[in-house]
Amino acid sequence: MRPIATLLVLWAVLYPLAAQADLASAKDAYMAGNYPGALAELTPLAESGDAEAQYWLGRIHDAGLGVEANPKEAFRWFLGAAEAGHSESQRIVGIYFEEGKGTERNFEEAARWYTLASAQGNDKAMRNLGTLYVAGHGVAADPKKAMELFELSASAGNLKAKRNLAYRYYFGWGTPRDLAKAAALFQEAADDGLDKAEFDLGRIYYRGHGVEPDYQRAARHFENAARAGNGEAQIFLGRILFLGEGQPRNPERAYYWMTIAASQNADLAAVYLRDLRRELDEATREKLDREAAAFTPE
Secondary structure (H helix, E strand, O other): OOHHHHHHHHHHHHHHHHHHHHHHHHHHHHHOOOHHHHHHHHHHHHHOOOHHHHHHHHHHHHHOOOOOOOHHHHHHHHHHHHHOOOHHHHHHHHHHHHHOOOOOOOHHHHHHHHHHHHHOOOHHHHHHHHHHHHHOOOOOOOHHHHHHHHHHHHHOOOHHHHHHHHHHHHHOOOOOOOHHHHHHHHHHHHHOOOHHHHHHHHHHHHHOOOOOOOHHHHHHHHHHHHHOOOHHHHHHHHHHHHHOOOOOOOHHHHHHHHHHHOOOOHHHHHHHHHHHHHHOOHHHHHHHHHHHHOOOOO
């Protein structure tokens, strides 16, 4: 073999290995919070056409990690990776088109990119595409198609899709109404840690939709969601504690949760806080105000 040909063969073998090593090093830097280091290693790889590097570079510019956030620059890198077939980049490009972020808003393009990512099994893209079919954005509104996509996404373990699917059954959108099935799906999503599903379960048990009414169980679900920062759950929990539904009244805890909720829903919380202030002395209110001010979502 001629020397030049030999060198070309060696380069073809060794370059991908070197690129993989550089990409692994860049990811390590990213995960360690060394964003300038990650940026320095990712940029030449991305410029050479490495789709995975383009994806990670897009994330850096999207979130402004070590650089000023730049949606247009992030979109450029995500688009390059998406065109090379990178599934998650295809989904993100869909989001950019759907939101008009870093590019002109274009629901048709959003649907196209979500479809491409879905075809590769991207469960998040399936859910995103399902929401477009619900709203009729970029595609003809089709409740049954939305249902199919949510089911595919949920079967792949997507918790948000399970919640979407639960709402379809709860309201009978694109499928016969089935409150028991909705409750079971909310339960699955909540069991896997989705705090919004905890709130949904609280309402299910509070109203007795598809299950036997159970204020105590509703309160437990509302508290789980409330501790995660869900403002609606904080209102419901405060109401249960204020009225003593399924348990003794607890004005102090009701005041605590309503005070936290007031930052998200001031008008509704104010109705309860007005009455609670009449029940509690000033020292108690001040103590609870300090505790509420120190609240951080779990």
